[in-house]
Amino acid sequence: MGQNKHDVIRHLKASIILQEKLQWAFRLYDADGSGSINVSEMSSIIKMMDDMEGSSDDQEEETTIQRAEELFAKLDRDGDGEITMEEFVQGYIRMRQSSNTVRASVVTKVTKTKSSKKKAEKSTEN
Secondary structure: OHHHHHHHHHHHHHHHHHHHHHHHHHHHHOOOOOOEEOHHHHHHHHHHHHHHHOOOOHHHHHHHHHHHHHHHHHHOOOOOOOEEHHHHHHHHHHHHHHHHHHHHHHHHHHHHHHHHHHHHHHHHHO
């Protein structure tokens, strides 16, 4: 029983740390300090990050804007053209969980495929 309690506490601490990191990131995106992010602010941050990585050029500007618009569409739950801190944090967590689900299903499929191949190889050997 004690181990479960420690696991729950560890999970809660990790969740709090993630939320704090996301709130910090939100404040970074919210360049004008309005309390919400618009697609222009998001695009600027993505471009700045690309520039820092040395992966940005004039041809990639359209791609940067497109990436910002796609991410924005996923996070702007109420469709008002702005993302609040709550939408940002919850949207990221939702996308992360979805991504983990996809990864888990891919691993499961790969494992099943490998297992099926091994069974087929054994049956042909006999």
